[in-house]
Amino acid sequence: MTESAETRGALSGLTVLDLSRILAGPTSTQILGDLGAEVIKVERPKRGDDTRGWGPPFLLDEEGQETCESAYYLSSNRNKQSVAIDLASAEGQDLLQSLAEKADILIENFKVGDLARRGLDYDTLKTRNPKLIYCSISGFGQTGPYSHRAGYDFLIQGMGGIMSLTGFPDEEGGTPTKAGVGIADVMCGMYATVAILAALNHRHQTGEGQYIDISLFDSQVAWLINQGVAHLVSGKVPGRLGNGHPTIVPYETFPARDKQFILAVGNDSQFQKFCAVAGCSELAEDSRFALNADRVRNRKELVPLLRSVTIQRDAADWISALEEAGVPCGPVNDLGDVFTDPHVHSRGMKITLPHPLSGSVDLIGSPIKMEKTPVSYRAAPPVLGSGTLDVLQRHLGLTCEQLCDLKNAGVLDFPEPTENNKKETAQ
Numbered sequence: 001m002t003e004s005a006e007t008r009g010a011l012s013g014l015t016v017l018d019l020s021r022i023l024a025g026p027t028s029t030q031i032l033g034d035l036g037a038e039v040i041k042v043e044r045p046k047r048g049d050d051t052r053g054w055g056p057p058f059l060l061d062e063e064g065q066e067t068c069e070s071a072y073y074l075s076s077n078r079n080k081q082s083v084a085i086d087l088a089s090a091e092g093q094d095l096l097q098s099l100a101e102k103a104d105i106l107i108e109n110f111k112v113g114d115l116a117r118r119g120l121d122y123d124t125l126k127t128r129n130p131k132l133i134y135c136s137i138s139g140f141g142q143t144g145p146y147s148h149r150a151g152y153d154f155l156i157q158g159m160g161g162i163m164s165l166t167g168f169p170d171e172e173g174g175t176p177t178k179a180g181v182g183i184a185d186v187m188c189g190m191y192a193t194v195a196i197l198a199a200l201n202h203r204h205q206t207g208e209g210q211y212i213d214i215s216l217f218d219s220q221v222a223w224l225i226n227q228g229v230a231h232l233v234s235g236k237v238p239g240r241l242g243n244g245h246p247t248i249v250p251y252e253t254f255p256a257r258d259k260q261f262i263l264a265v266g267n268d269s270q271f272q273k274f275c276a277v278a279g280c281s282e283l284a285e286d287s288r289f290a291l292n293a294d295r296v297r298n299r300k301e302l303v304p305l306l307r308s309v310t311i312q313r314d315a316a317d318w319i320s321a322l323e324e325a326g327v328p329c330g331p332v333n334d335l336g337d338v339f340t341d342p343h344v345h346s347r348g349m350k351i352t353l354p355h356p357l358s359g360s361v362d363l364i365g366s367p368i369k370m371e372k373t374p375v376s377y378r379a380a381p382p383v384l385g386s387g388t389l390d391v392l393q394r395h396l397g398l399t400c401e402q403l404c405d406l407k408n409a410g411v412l413d414f415p416e417p418t419e420n421n422k423k424e425t426a427q
Contacts (some may be wrong), residue, residue: 008036008373009034009035009036009037009373009374009375009376010035010036010370010373011032011035011036011037012036012037013036014032014036014037014038014104014105014200015037015038015040015102015103015104015105015395016029016032016033016037016038016039016040016103016104016105016106016107017040017042017096017099017100017103017105017106017107018039018040018041018042018080018107019042019096019106019107019108019109019110019115019120020107020108020109020137021043021049021050021051021109022049022050022051022109022185023051023075023076023153023182023185023186023189024109024137024185024186024188024189024192024216025107025108025109025137025189025192026041026049026051026076026077026189027076027185027186027188027189027190027193028107028135028137028189028190028192028193028196029041029080029107030076030077030078030079030080031189031190031193031366031368032105032193032196033078033079033080033378034078034079034366034368034375034376034377035368035373035375036373036375036376037104037105038081039079039080039081040080040081040083040099040103040387040391040395041077041080041081041082041083041382041387042083042084042085042087042096042099043082043083043084043085043384043385044084044086044087045084045085045086045385045410045411045412045413046084046384046413048082048084048384048385049073049077051070051072051073051076052068052069052070052073052384053068053070054070054072054073055070055071055072056070056071057070057071058070058071059071059074059355059357059358059361060358061357061358062357062358062359067357067358068384069357069381069383073381074361074363074380074381075363075364076189076381077381077382078353078363078377078379078380078381079376079377079378079379080379080381080382080387081379081382081386081387081390081391082382082383082384082385082386082387082388083385083387083388083391083392084384084385084388084412084413084414085388085411085412086410086411086412087118087120088118089409089410089411091406091409091411092411092412093118093119093120095392095396095406095411096120097119097120097124097125097128098395098396099391099395099396100120100125100128100129100132101125101128101129102129102395102396103129103132104131104132104133104200105132105133105134105135105196105200106125106132106133106134106135107135107137107192107196108120108134108135108136108137109136109137109138111138111148111150112138112142112147112148122134122136122211126209126211129209130207130208130209131203131207131208131209132209133196133199133200133203133209133210133212134209134210134211134212135192135195135196135212135214136211136212136213136214137188137189137192137214137215137216138151138213138214138215138216139151139152139155139156139215139216139217140215140216140217141213141214141215141217141218142213142215143213146217151215151216151217153178153182153183153184153185153216154178156184156216156217156220157178157179157183157184157220158176158178159217159220160184160216160217160220160221160224161220161221161224161228162178162179162183162184162220162223162224163176163177163178164176164237164238164239164240165224165227165238165239165240165241166178166179166240167240167242168240168241168242169239169240169241169242170240172242174240174242176240184216184219184220185216187219187220187223188214188215188216188219188220191214191219191222192212192214195212195214196212199212226246226247227246230246230247243262244299244303246296247292247296248265248266248292248296249265249292249295249296249299249302249303250263250265250271250274250295250302250303250306251263251264251265251266252303253332254306254307254310255307255310255311256310256311256313256314256315256317256318257311257312257313257314257315258314258315259315259332260315260332261310261315261318261319261329261330261331261332262329262330262331262332263306263310263318263322263327263328263329264328264329264330265327265328266328267292268290268291268292270326270327270328271284271289271292271295272284273322273325273326273327274322274325274327276325277321277322277325277327278306278309278310279309280305280306280309283302283305283306288301288302289302315331319331347365348365349364349365349367350362350363350364350365351363351364351365351377353377353379353380354380355380356383356386357383361380361381363377363380365377384413385412385413385414385415386414386415388403388412388413388414389403389414392412
């Protein structure tokens with residue numbers, strides 16, 4: 001799809017060769033695609049990205065039947081073209097070397113050393129394209145004693161410490177708990193995107209590409225943030241607090257008469273306002289609770305007192321009264337609540353794109369709002385191999401006959417060429 005001048009993104013004109021799969025790499029390349037880059041997603045013929053089969057749920061076709069496109073795959077692969085190439089074949093490796101020669105950015109998440117055996121490592125490709133920005137995403141990085149290990153989000157959450165902080169304490173029947181989405185993968189993809197954009201600026205200044213080594217494990221350790229530094233400063237190992245905050249009280253879920261709601265008191269003034277609304281102003285004047293530091297120290301005494309108060313009214317009543325008083329609070333929404341929320345719709349966080357199998361598909365929008373170069377949604381996540389002909393014709397000048405020969409040899413996979421493809425190639 002051709003972009004108009006109004007929809008050209010900040011990264012328009014850049015070509016990304018995406019050799020990644022699962023979630024971390026595809027998250028990064030989807031962001032780059034939303035920002036206007038051309039993203040060429042390289043997949044295995046017949047099988048494609050592993051996540052295509054990670055369902056149910058699967059996208060339904062226009063007759064209501066399951067397709068082979070999982071919701072998981074759809075979550076991180078829009079604004080890309082799928083090119084099905086067999087990396088194990090010499091011909092496939094030659095094609096990818098040629099594509100890398102024309103690319104600005106390459107992202108991969110193969111096992112350490114795997115692409116070097118195929119002539120697709122950075123040291124090999126930079127001789128053909130010194131401006132190439134090459135980003136390797138792995139479980140544990142390219143160096144260190146764990147570099148040979150495979151990395152999966154759940155494993156990384158456990159080894160990287162976040163599970164030790166998530167869940168209710170043992171005495172409340174809790175256990176270490178992972179986040180409900182693949183947050184280690186997603187954050188790794190975010191850090192990879194930041195590094196790539198920094199490398200682009202460096203290349204703009206110097207003309208040089210560079211190599212980027214990003215790992216899920218490093219990313220996980222980095223986003224321990226305040227809890228990690230609190231341990232380094234104090235030497236103490238923090239435990240699990242359920243929905244509580246380690247250094248702010250009250251800042252957690254509280255029971256209302258009908259359901260739980262969130263109370264997020266960030267300072268002493270807000271605590272005083274809450275107590276006034278709740279009819280327990282004496283707690284705000286109590287020396288054990290007047291200051292946040294004291295409320296943290298006396299959390300076990302204060303929280304039960306507050307719960308005995310909050311359970312007397314419905315959640316909606318609390319939220320209405322506390323919002324009017326300027327006390328941060330809110331509901332605990334499920335995903336049905338989230339995607340029917342009027343604010344979600346007003347912010348463009350639910351989008352619908354045309355899809356060749358289903359007619360249309362609903363997706364989550366980008367949170368990036370830019371005045372001059374807004375993100376654009378040019379294409380739904382592609383069907384396997386659907387971009388093979390177009391990409392290899394445009395970038396490498398291969399003829400339809402050459403492409404069909406490569407398909408017959410098992411090097412490529414793509415839908416049968418249309419008459420338009422044949423005419424364009426002949427011109």
